[in-house]
Amino acid sequence: MKETYTLAELRDWGAATAEEQPPLRLAVFGDPVAHSASPPMHNAALEKCAIAARYCRLHVHPEELAEALRLLPKQGFIGANCTIPHKAAALSLMDRVDDHALRIGVVNTVVVEGERLIGFNTDGPGLVRALRAEFGVDLRDLRVMVLGAGGGAGRAIAMQCGIEKCERLVLVNRTLDKARELAAELAPLFRGPRVFGPGERLESVPWEESVLRRQLEHTDLVINCTSVGMKSSDPSPLASAILQPHLMIYDTIYTARRTRLMLAADEAGARSANGLSMLLHQGALSFEIWFNREAPLAEMRAALLAQT
Ligand code: NAP
Numbered sequence: 581m582k583e584t585y586t587l588a589e590l591r592d593w594g595a596a597t598a599e600e601q602p603p604l605r606l607a608v609f610g611d612p613v614a615h616s617a618s619p620p621m622h623n624a625a626l627e628k629c630a631i632a633a634r635y636c637r638l639h640v641h642p643e644e645l646a647e648a649l650r651l652l653p654k655q656g657f658i659g660a661n662c663t664i665p666h667k668a669a670a671l672s673l674m675d676r677v678d679d680h681a682l683r684i685g686v687v688n689t690v691v692v693e694g695e696r697l698i699g700f701n702t703d704g705p706g707l708v709r710a711l712r713a714e715f716g717v718d719l720r721d722l723r724v725m726v727l728g729a730g731g732g733a734g735r736a737i738a739m740q741c742g743i744e745k746c747e748r749l750v751l752v753n754r755t756l757d758k759a760r761e762l763a764a765e766l767a768p769l770f771r772g773p774r775v776f777g778p779g780e781r782l783e784s785v786p787w788e789e790s791v792l793r794r795q796l797e798h799t800d801l802v803i804n805c806t807s808v809g810m811k812s813s814d815p816s817p818l819a820s821a822i823l824q825p826h827l828m829i830y831d832t833i834y835t836a837r838r839t840r841l842m843l844a845a846d847e848a849g850a851r852s853a854n855g856l857s858m859l860l861h862q863g864a865l866s867f868e869i870w871f872n873r874e875a876p877l878a879e880m881r882a883a884l885l886a887q888t
Contacts, residue, residue, distance in 0.1 A: 706862030
């Protein structure tokens with residue numbers, strides 16, 4: 581199997597993959613996509629479940645997405661995942677979108693049903709499962725701070741907090757206007773009778789240490805959705821001095837190691853986890869949607885750890 585395939589190869593899939601056994605019938609569409617850890621994770625699951633199909637990477641440029649998706653039924657695909665930058669564009673290219681994906685406005689999982697394409701989103705539900713596995717908590721019970729509420733991951737996670745109707749949500753972003761815009765969009769989801777202590781249930785605040793310190797006193801879970809920490813030379817997005825022992829810190833960065841933010845949490849005596857579990861559980865949910873059976877989590881996790 582090649583590292584990545586292209587639209588030109590997808591047009592003539594039989595010829596491009598003639599030698600491949602089991603056949604390539606699932607793919608992740610992205611641009612770039614060479615870094616994606618989804619193929620080893622899903623191939624481990626397919627092998628464990630003795631399903632005669634494999635999962636590959638397809639490098640698809642934005643202007644190619646519509647044609648690439650339309651080719652899936654003709655080329656015998658079971659389904660696909662969409663990653664950066666295709667998740668929002670994929671929504672309008674589906675024949676049907678499930679309610680949850682429609683509310684979030686983003687599709688990351690596609691199912692081929694005859695000639696039709698059905699869109700789902702497993703990122704948010706994947707996070708919910710990851711938090712349960714890592715901390716034994718339910719998102720809906722928590723007061724949450726989302727750091728990086730201006731990017732794609734921050735938006736999806738903040739939306740999930742809204743859908744779950746979590747107790748309180750504080751949106752923080754370097755560029756404050758983006759967090760404000762997101763808060764305005766989310767406001768209808770936070771109107772309601774559930775009130776937890778003083779203060780607004782939904783706020784957007786500037787990234788200033790004194791403001792964050794005050795907010796953290798009324799926060800249970802901090803979710804880092806910034807890209808700060810992706811490079812090993814990056815600092816922690818939050819200094820240990822403003823973290824407190826009661827906090828749970830979830831860093832969405834997926835890696836086998838402890839991130840700088842997790843080390844800062846250790847120093848403050850707070851619990852923490854990295855984004856590997858979110859990646860794992862969104863993948864497991866996609867697998868369950870495609871095959872209507874439980875995903876083999878242990879094999880998928882081992883494949884991810886071997887990659888990162
Ligand atoms: P993105 O759309 O590019 O957003 C980047 C975010 O980081 C923005 O909010 C940006 O703020 C902020 N940011 C960047 N540099 C910063 C700095 N120096 N200081 C403060 N804030 C900064 O990226 P994305 O796709 O949302 O990904 C963000 C993170 O989520 C990545 O680390 C990625 O690995 C992770 N992620 C994890 C999973 C998983 O399954 N575990 C899935 C998806 C993404 P501005 O708006 O001010 O630019």
